[in-house]
Structures are given as structure tokens and as C-alpha cells.
Amino acid sequence: MTHFTANSPHARDIASVLHPQTHARRHLETGPTIMTGAEGIYVRDDSGNAFLDAGAGLWCASLGYSNERLAKVAYEAMRTLGYYQIFRHASHGPAIDLSEKLLSIAPVPMSKVLLQCSGSEANDSAVKLVWYHWHAQGRPEKRKIISRRGSYHGSTCVAISLTAKPEYQAGFGLPFDGFLYTDCPHHYRDARPGETEEQFSQRLADALEALILREGPETVAAFWCDPVQGGAGALPPPRGYFRKIQAVLRKYDVLMVADEVICGFGRTGAMWGCQTYGMEPDMISCAKALSAAMQPISALLVNERIFQSVLRQSDRYGAFIHGYTYAGHPVAAAVALETLRIYEEIGLIDHVKAVEPAFLRELGALRDHPLVGDFTGVGLIGGIELVRDKATKENWPEALGLGARVDRIARRNGLILRIVGNRVAFSPPLIITADEIRELARRLRRTLDEVHAELRAL
Ligand SMILES: Cc1ncc(COP(=O)(O)O)c(C=O)c1O
Secondary structure (H helix, E strand, O other): OOOOOOOOOHHHHHOOOOOOOOHHHHHHOOOOOOOOOOOOOOOEEEEEEEEEEEHHHHHOOOOOOOOHHHHHEEEEEEEHHHHOOOOOOOOOOHHHHHHHHHHOOOOOOOOEEEEEEOOOHHHHHHHHHHHHHHHOOOOOOOOEEEEEEOOOOOOHHHHHHHHHHHHOOOOOOOOOEEEEEEOOOOOHOOOOOOOOHHHHHHHHHHHHHHHHEEEEEEEEEEEOOOOEEEOOEEEEEOHHHHHHHHHHHHHHHOOEHHHHHHHOOOOOOOOOHHHHHHOOOEEEOOOOOHHHHOOOOEEEEEEHHHHHHHHHHHHOOOOOOOOOOOOOOOHHHHHHHHHHHHHHHHHHHHHHHHHHHHHHHHHHHHHOOOEEEEEEEEEEEEEEEOOOOOOOEEOOOOHOOHHHHHHHHHHHHEEEEEEOOOEEOOOOOOOOEEEEEEEHHHHHHHHHHHHHHHHHHO
């Protein structure tokens, strides 16, 4: 850190901040990128560089990076009732209004809403409720949880156990026992020669069934899935996938939990990813665009079946002993409610549907690039596959650090990309216009051209 001026924000950051999902040793050398402001979908760093962040921060800044109307709502909420809790029968208007609103827009009938602060907490709570449910049903041995390889469901100990990525678990002694993983539905990578998407989906559903039978259906409690798999690089499911998976889950009475943390609130061109793919989950976790990322808030929607189990457990144990100090925080809930109002007023879903063709066309056009093997997307989410050889789908050797190269050159071109393995994932702010999508694609093509030239020069 000697190369940073003493007491500069960069030196102070290195001296004081432990950054999530950041290479700690490398950070001592590189220091932070410090963001200082935003205009629309562009963020600005402390040197005045403006970046089009193609990932909307962490898949979340649906309305861009500043919003006067939400600021006013937060200010008023802080003046009126800046905090109160919802434990032990306490409540307040924003928590009630938001819960009611979420139930009214839920993709399938839902009974109650459990509010908390992050997507990880929503998933963590959902795991507890899965276990609570099967206990209530007198089946405590029904406890194992299945998620898909490559998925990301958050960073608490349980959410990381759901997260089927060894690199996220290494060094922590995780996952916990009883978390099982099934196939990632990656048709481009894993389909057999000539296998259609429907056939591939059937093979994955059969593999899930085989796993459930191997483990014993009486021990398998729930299946976790995000409609478009964010952790696998914004991967939409192959045709027929969720229909076939759900048939297996129903056959063995395995609960389905839909993680809508990324997909909820318009991302796939419908209010919920569940609607885009015909999913009928027992619980739905959501966060991020719920408050346009302007306040930390998440929600877990539970159906009547789960709620009946909670009731039964309260007869047995008393209170539902679960909750966080900031659950249903009135400022966050007020901002979330206003966010949902804004979505309705600006016709956000219609907007996503209107720009979806431009998104799919402009990014899909990159399939002709020598570095790009494929592009798949839906609504305003999708990803490209980076390959060394389009015919064989061979990857670039890890030692060449392809992801870091793409990231570095993209930033030089005023573009922030989310690179997940060999995929570049896109989830721009939902207010992005068709012109801005074209600008994104222009910057991306320039970036890929420069990366390609650099690789050829090696
Ligand atoms: C699909 C999915 N689930 C859960 C989470 C965790 O959410 P949070 O970071 O708010 O805890 C994320 C975060 O990116 C996510 O992408």
C-alpha cells in the first residue's frame, strides 16, 4: 500500500475495510475503486470516470443509482417512525402495507410474508421453515435440501451450504451436512450431441429423481432454485426444465423454494421469474429490486401449507422464535412500497418487455465474435459464454486469467461487467433504454476485440 498517498481514501480503505468477495492480498496492492456518484444508469468514480454498470451493482439497482422520490420517502419515514420492531405482536403501517402488497402480486397464492434485510437471510429463514414444517408434520427425518450446482443463494452459513460452488465453501468447513447438489441446467455446456433442450431437461429431471430415490424420499425436504440461475452466470433454464423438475418434486412430496432474489420484480420480463417459467413454489425469497436496492430489505413469501405448520408449532412450542432486529424495518419497508408504486407508474414490466428484443438482439449479435461461444437471455438478464474454440467449446487456460483481463479492459472502456467463470453475466438497471443497450453492446464488443488482440499477442 506504499504506492497510495498516506491518508488518501485508497490508503484508508486498505487500512480499514475488509471487503466481501475480494481477494484480500491483491487488494493491498490494487486498492479500491471508489465510487462517488451516479447519473441514471452510470456510476462515477473519484477520478471522474463514468461506468455503465452492466450488472446494476449486484443485480439490484433496478432504477439506477439515485432517486429523489425514494429519498423523500425514506426521509419522511425516518421522521414519522424511524424504527420499530415487529416482534411479539408489535407492528407498524409500512410492514403491513408491504406484506399486503407482496401477497397481492405473488405469482401463486401465498399466505404470509416474513420480512428481513437480505437475500441470504430470506433463504436462511426459508431453510429453517422447511425444517419447521416437516417437524410439524411429524416427519423430522425429512431434512435434506437439494440445490443446483453452480447456484448462489447467499453468504450465511446455511445460504453458503445451499450455494453449490466449492470455491465459496473452501476454508470455512462448509457446507453443513444434508445439503445435496444436482445438475446445473447448462444446455450449451452439458447437453449431449444432438440432445434437444426438452430431452436435456428430462435427463436432468431423471437425475434429480434418481438422487431423491438414492437418498430416500422420506429424507428429502426441499429443492432450491432461482428461475434464471444467477450464480451460473445468469443462465436461463432450458425448455421444459421447471415443468419436468416440478413433476418429480410433487411425486416425492419435496417442497420447492424459488429464490427470486435476482429475478423478482421485472427482471425476466414478468413480475416474477416464476411466472416466466410456470413455477409453483411453496416459498419465495426476494430482495434486491424489492427496494430498488436503496434500502436493505428482503421478504420470504410462504404458502398456506407452511403457515399451517407454523400455527401447529406455535400450539406446541409457543412463539415462532425467529427474527431479526431490523425485520420489517419501517424505513426500508416504506422505500420498498414506494419502489413498487414507481414500478407500476412507469410501467416497468412493459418497459422490460419493450427493450427485451434490443437486449437479446444486441448481445446476441456478439455470437459472431471469436471469443463468444453462445449468448442466452430473457427479459433483461443473460450471459455470454467465453470460449477459446467455438467448435469444441474449449475454454481458455485458467493461467491466462481471462476473466481478470476482460474486467480490466472493460473498465478502460467505461463498462463494469460481472464475470462468472467463463460467462459474462448481464443484468443492467431495469430502466435501461434501447439506446443504452446499444451503447453497452458497443463497449462490450470493443472490450472483447481488445481482449482478443491481447490474447493473440501472447
Ligand atoms: C440468487 C441469489 N440469492 C440470494 C442472494 C443473496 O442475497 P444478499 O446478498 O442480499 O444476501 C443473491 C445475491 O446475489 C442471489 O443472487
